[in-house]
Amino acid sequence: MTYLRRGPVFRSLAGGLGAALLLSACMGGTAGNKDDGKDAAAGYDPKANVTLTWWTGQTEQAETTAEQLAQEYHGLHPNVTIKTSPGAPTTDDLLTKLSAGFAGGSYPDISYAYGSWAGELGASGHTQDLTSFVADPAFGWNEFSPAARETATVGGKVIGIPALVDNLALLYNKKLFDQAGVAYPTDQWSWDDFRAAAKKLTKPADKIYGTAYSVSGSEDTTWHLWPLLWQHGGQILDGTKPAFNSDAGVAALETLRQMAVDDKSMYLDQTDEKYWRLFNSGRVAMMMSGPWSLLDIKDAKLSYGVVQLPGFNGDHETVSGPDVWVLFNHDDVNRAGAARDFIKWLTSAQTDAKWNLKLGNLPLRTTEKDTPEYAAYVKEYPGGDKFFANLANAKQARPTVAGYDELSRNVGDAISKVLQGTESPKQALDEAAKKSADSVTN
Structure with a gap:
């Protein structure tokens, strides 16, 4: 894969890390619990000047593509600056970095995360509740596979948007x-x-x-x-x-x-x-x-x-082993709203075709099957169409629980x-x- 691992899509966490993060969440963390039931983006001004931090969790090659996408979005929205970085030496280290960030009050607006971390991250109290956001028909939530949607949902709340989909x-x-x-x-x-x-x-x-x-x-x-x-x-x-x-x-x-x-x-x-x-x-x-x-x-x-x-x-x-873009709350409605708009753009059929398919991954949305990029992907990777069709057999997700x-x-x-x-x-x-x-x- 072009993400920071081969073989299994979800690796086990180092001993005790999940429990440590959950403990921090239960105590509220030194930064305070942001999940107060309010819409983090209520009152969002799309013209406000905003700087977002995006932990991409990518290899050097893919990180370059992420930087290009951030610049492309900035060109469309000059008031939004997106600072990209892998976030940690390896994707496996991202959860450790996020846990430390919660304790110290320094964590990103958006981070790549393995789906198996969803329970821990949802319990942290620092994630945005995106349930109403993705319910807007214009978002096209049903274009993602059921397993991907379920993985991004913790305790009935959507905390992120699928970043990568796959299946066996x-x-x-x-x-x-x-x-x-x-x-x-x-x-x-x-x-x-x-x-x-x-x-x-x-x-x-x-x-x-x-x-x-x-x-x-x-x-x-x-x-x-x-x-x-x-x-x-x-x-x-x-x-x-x-x-x-x-x-x-x-x-x-x-x-x-x-x-x-x-x-x-x-x-x-x-x-x-x-x-x-x-x-x-x-x-x-x-x-x-x-x-x-x-x-x-x-x-x-x-x-x-x-x-x-x-x-x-x-x-x-x-x-399926979906990974997710998790969006975090910083008590700043403009940062929260801008992060949502960026991720909506990033995971749109048009942009995703230039992102995941370019990296050799399956498309996120069913609507991408008619794009030229998908045709090129199947030609380069015979059998990719079988994996894409097999997403229909991924009917449920592994539990998103701590x-x-x-x-x-x-x-x-x-x-x-x-x-x-x-x-x-x-x-x-x-x-x-x-x-x-x-x-x-x-």
């Missing part, structure tokens, strides 16, 4: 399928079809595996389980109570266990970094991954295909134990649910 689909190496005489995957595949093909494609003597899975215990481990859970009718939470250890969750994890332990057709990656490299080098035949992989595959010059995830009883639901990160680590550890054959799905998920019971809050 199935990528496959055509050469390995041809060599094994196995028919290519289709959008109608079941998990039984997937398992059968993985067994046929595995060649131990040649160190070739049918598929792969991360057992690092990170969010990359965890979020690959959620589509199977949802396809079986399960939930991650029931209110604030962990529910992933239901019969649906056990059945979902058993599907993976059979391939890893019984069939030995699944390469187990102790990190998040090897399995996609092995796919690109022709050692893994099938990989559940997202559109960011297309950038690496292009460099590898691989003959590949993309289909939606295998399904259970015809349900091919997937998971404590999700700890839950994710617990579930990731459970999955890792099961796939390495040390615990049963029921035992491991029950343990994870027990450990997570006190960490998840609204």
